[in-house]
Amino acid sequence: MELSYTVIKSARKGYSVRITTDNKITVRAPLNATDRQIKKFLAEKSGWINKVVAFNANNKLDNADVRDMKSAYVNGKLVPVICGGKNYIGEDGVHIANIKSFKTAYVNGAGGEFIARFKQTERECNLHAKSVNFRSYKGRWGCCDGENNIVFNYKLMMLPPGLQRYVMVHELCHTVYHNHSSAFWALVKRFVPDYNVLRKQLKDYNFLAKMY
Numbered sequence: 001m002e003l004s005y006t007v008i009k010s011a012r013k014g015y016s017v018r019i020t021t022d023n024k025i026t027v028r029a030p031l032n033a034t035d036r037q038i039k040k041f042l043a044e045k046s047g048w049i050n051k052v053v054a055f056n057a058n059n060k061l062d063n064a065d066v067r068d069m070k071s072a073y074v075n076g077k078l079v080p081v082i083c084g085g086k087n088y089i090g091e092d093g094v095h096i097a098n099i100k101s102f103k104t105a106y107v108n109g110a111g112g113e114f115i116a117r118f119k120q121t122e123r124e125c126n127l128h129a130k131s132v133n134f135r136s137y138k139g140r141w142g143c144c145d146g147e148n149n150i151v152f153n154y155k156l157m158m159l160p161p162g163l164q165r166y167v168m169v170h171e172l173c174h175t176v177y178h179n180h181s182s183a184f185w186a187l188v189k190r191f192v193p194d195y196n197v198l199r200k201q202l203k204d205y206n207f208l209a210k211m212y
Contacts, residue, residue, distance in 0.1 A: 003025060003042075003049065003053070004025070005017075005025035005026065005027050005042070006024070006025070006026050006027070007026075007027045007028075007029060007033075007038060008026060008027070008028050008029070009028075009029050009030065009031050009033060010028065010030075010031065011030075011031060012028065012029075012030055013030060014030070015027065015028065015029050015030075015033070015038070015041045016028045017041075017042065017045055017049065019049065019052045019053065019056070021056055021206050021207045021210070022056070022207070022210075023053050023056050023057065025049070025053075027041070027042065029041070063207065065078075066078070066208075066211075067207075067211070069081055069099065072093075072094045072102070072158065073158035073159065073205075073208065074089055074094065074110065074157070074158060075110070075157070075158075075159070075160065075161055075164075076158075076159055076160030076161070076163075079092075079093040079094060080092065080093035080094070081093060081094050081096065082094065082095045082096070083096055083097075083098070083099075084097065085097065087101045087104040087105040087108055087109075088105055088108050088109045089105060089106065089108075089109025089110055090109070094106075094109070102154075102212045103134070103135075103136050103154045103212070106134075106154045106155070106157045106158070107134050107154055110157045111134060111154075111157070114152075114156075114157050114164070115132060117161070117164070117165070117168070118132060118168050121165060121168045121169060121172065122172065124191070125169060125172055125173075125191050127172040127173065127175055127176065128148075128172075128175065129144070129148055129149065129150040129171070129172065129175060130147055130148040130149050130150075131149045131150070132149075132150045132151075132152070133149075133150075133151050133152070134151065134152055134153075134154040135151050135152075135153070135154065136153065136154060136155070136212065137153040137155075137209060138209060138210055139209060139210075140153060140209070141153045141155075141156050141167045141202070141209065142156065142167050142168075142170065142171040143171070144171045144172075144174035144175060144178070146178060148174075148175040150171045150172070150174075150175075152167070152168075152171070153209060155208050155209055155211075155212065158205070158208055159202075159205055159208075162198065163198055163201060163202055163205070165192070166192050166195060166198040166199075166202070167202075169188060169191045169192050169195075170188060170195075173187045173188050173191075
């Protein structure tokens with residue numbers, strides 16, 4: 001299968017390839033790399049590339065209604081999206097006034113429960129944020145600044161509770177270590193022993209962070 005890709009050359013020694021969830025392939029190569037060398041590198045990585053591309057394609061088909069905004073995830077479960085009226089989450093689905101109202105609907109409909117579980121996680125870990133809030137991020141699930149203010153991507157409320165808790169713990173551990181050092185990951189592991197498994201599962205939902 002012939003794949004299209006973008007090549008970015010820079011002052012580097014080796015090659016790397018990155019595939020986004022919508023199957024945009026980017027190859028990074030040395031400045032003097034030839035087309036033949038780049039194609040040889042891609043041929044060596046073809047097994048992995050084809051596997052990732054196929055997975056992304058299937059994932060896109062599985063979530064077609066989500067991408068078309070006919071359905072949405074709430075705590076890992078698919079529910080209908082109902083347009084018109086107020087912004088909230090009810091037993092019958094996610095209600096939005098318009099296509100830009102998802103954040104309001106989730107914060108109004110699930111934000112209180114999320115914050116309650118976050119406070120419980122703070123107590124369990126004996127780690128505390130200075131403040132907690134929501135915003136819309138395109139490339140991250142949460143952020144902890146230097147003063148220990150934590151901001152979560154509101155789309156985190158779309159994910160299964162186990163993944164939500166992992167992100168909560170991840171950001172709380174940043175109140176101790178503002179980096180991703182070995183000490184940071186050791187602290188994460190203390191509270192989430194299977195964090196490596198959850199990190200991989202989290203990638204399955206990366207497409208949500210780029211939506212809405």
